[in-house]
Amino acid sequence: MLNIGDTIILQSTDEQDTKKLRSKVVDIIDEKVYIDFPVNDKTKKTEIVVIGQEYSAVFVGKDQSVYIFTTEIISKLRQQIPMIQISYPGHKNLRRLQRREFVRVDSSLDVSIIFGNKRNIAFNTVTSDISAGGCAIILPKKEKLLPTMIIDMYLVLPLESGYKYLLLKGKVIRVLEGTNKEPDKVPVEFVNISEVDRQLIIRYCFEKQLEMRKRGIIS
Numbered sequence: 753m754l755n756i757g758d759t760i761i762l763q764s765t766d767e768q769d770t771k772k773l774r775s776k777v778v779d780i781i782d783e784k785v786y787i788d789f790p791v792n793d794k795t796k797k798t799e800i801v802v803i804g805q806e807y808s809a810v811f812v813g814k815d816q817s818v819y820i821f822t823t824e825i826i827s828k829l830r831q832q833i834p835m836i837q838i839s840y841p842g843h844k845n846l847r848r849l850q851r852r853e854f855v856r857v858d859s860s861l862d863v864s865i866i867f868g869n870k871r872n873i874a875f876n877t878v879t880s881d882i883s884a885g886g887c888a889i890i891l892p893k894k895e896k897l898l899p900t901m902i903i904d905m906y907l908v909l910p911l912e913s914g915y916k917y918l919l920l921k922g923k924v925i926r927v928l929e930g931t932n933k934e935p936d937k938v939p940v941e942f943v944n945i946s947e948v949d950r951q952l953i954i955r956y957c958f959e960k961q962l963e964m965r966k967r968g969i970i971s
Contacts, residue, residue: 753843856883864906891936
């Protein structure tokens, strides 16, 4: 299930430690897992880890599902390629979260909508949720979108490593009328999204899920 080359995100089991560390699996020998020295996702600097320290580890399997397991730093190897051995419970003891294309998180992100035959109509708004497959946007009162319309979206994505600005194309699925004075919402499916942009959105959703798990909002 876990393979050489897979990226692993490590987050301490200590609730006071909110750092996210990024590493790669460099070797697997007799079910012993070795990773390179992890890098702090925010500072981009190599992080010092202590033998015996526990982490929650998250990775994406080849089946495109997200898996999580508890791991511990076992040893440090100063070889030609410096490595760290971590504990691994085996694939039968991994916990699967959700398939990544269905991972949707509630999030208010700034987005500019552009449409029209000459792409000369625009308005600014925010999302209400987002996933790798699409998002839902809040429709301002004076604006109008219709099902099947193709729109352009400039989306601001705040990652741990910094802001990313994505230009995406989307298809309006439907317009959901708001109730109790709530604004209308418009689900939008991403169209012809690049793999780079998709991975950035997946990463954002992962980070939000990890944050919510840390805060006890989701289990």
